[in-house]
Amino acid sequence: MEAQLNRSIKEVIKDFPPVEKILDEYGIGCGPCAVGLCLLKDIVSIHNLPADQEQEMMGRISQVIHPGQKVQIPRVERKPEARPKELRYSPPMKKLVDEHVLIKKWLALIPEILPRLDLESEEGRQLIRDGVDFIRSYADGFHHAKEEDILFKFFDENLDMVKVMREDHKTARNHVIAIVEGLEGKDRQTVVHHLSAYRDLLSQHIKREDEIMLPWMDNQLSVSQVGEMFSKFLEVEERMDSYQKKYEDLISRIERKYRKKEE
Numbered sequence: 001m002e003a004q005l006n007r008s009i010k011e012v013i014k015d016f017p018p019v020e021k022i023l024d025e026y027g028i029g030c031g032p033c034a035v036g037l038c039l040l041k042d043i044v045s046i047h048n049l050p051a052d053q054e055q056e057m058m059g060r061i062s063q064v065i066h067p068g069q070k071v072q073i074p075r076v077e078r079k080p081e082a083r084p085k086e087l088r089y090s091p092p093m094k095k096l097v098d099e100h101v102l103i104k105k106w107l108a109l110i111p112e113i114l115p116r117l118d119l120e121s122e123e124g125r126q127l128i129r130d131g132v133d134f135i136r137s138y139a140d141g142f143h144h145a146k147e148e149d150i151l152f153k154f155f156d157e158n159l160d161m162v163k164v165m166r167e168d169h170k171t172a173r174n175h176v177i178a179i180v181e182g183l184e185g186k187d188r189q190t191v192v193h194h195l196s197a198y199r200d201l202l203s204q205h206i207k208r209e210d211e212i213m214l215p216w217m218d219n220q221l222s223v224s225q226v227g228e229m230f231s232k233f234l235e236v237e238e239r240m241d242s243y244q245k246k247y248e249d250l251i252s253r254i255e256r257k258y259r260k261k262e263e
């Protein structure tokens with residue numbers, strides 16, 4: 001069992017498929033994660049389940065891996081002060097979570113927009129241009145830049161969690177390149193495909209950040225590191241002063257337009 005804890009979760013699930021369902025039951029959704037570099041022991045410590053639930057879950061997993069055997073279940077190390085399921089963020093992490101709220105508003109609009117998207121009309125093309133501008137300037141230029149250039153710098157670049165986050169950002173950028181190509185060629189199918197894929201990816205990504213990664217990272221940082229991160233975020237916000245208001249307005253405008261059309 002000890003050896004399994006040091007294997008990547010994707011490999012464990014591949015060899016023992018029922019493990020995915022067990023993790024799911026404890027709110028640990030590793031199956032849909034595209035990268036899956038985390039080790040089984042990381043998954044357990046990151047989610048920081050209450051001790052009794054951790055033992056119960058690990059007992060069930062060990063029965064899948066070693067059926068019928070009595071296995072000594074190793075305890076996964078955890079920070080004693082960490083509390084399960086309480087999502088309290090430090091002020092800089094809260095800023096990232098708040099920015100996710102605006103990004104999620106855009107993600108929620110995508111399924112409403114796509115069925116009636118008409119790239120033959122100027123209005124349809126402008127809508128996609130606006131969406132791409134939001135993604136590139138706000139979601140990527142403003143928000144992901146804070147994560148990549150500031151937050152991640154407090155951690156080892158080789159940490160699986162950081163690699164997974166960067167990989168998601170990269171995949172998202174590739175979807176946007178494809179969306180722009182589709183837009184230029186008035187290729188509706190390509191735009192629909194890549195915008196839907198972008199939405200699925202970012203929805204999962206934000207959920208993982210909000211519920212797992214940001215709280216875990218918060219737990220690792222000292223008070224002075226949190227303060228340093230906060231002031232670096234403020235510098236970015238001053239430099240990109242107009243961004244928050246400009247893109248809140250853009251998303252509200254798209255919401256109003258599409259709501260009106262539904263009435």
Ligand SMILES: [Fe+2]
Binds near residue numbers: 144147165169205209
């Ligand atoms: Fe991110």
Ligand SMILES: [Fe+2]
Binds near residue numbers: 096143147206209
């Ligand atoms: Fe984020």
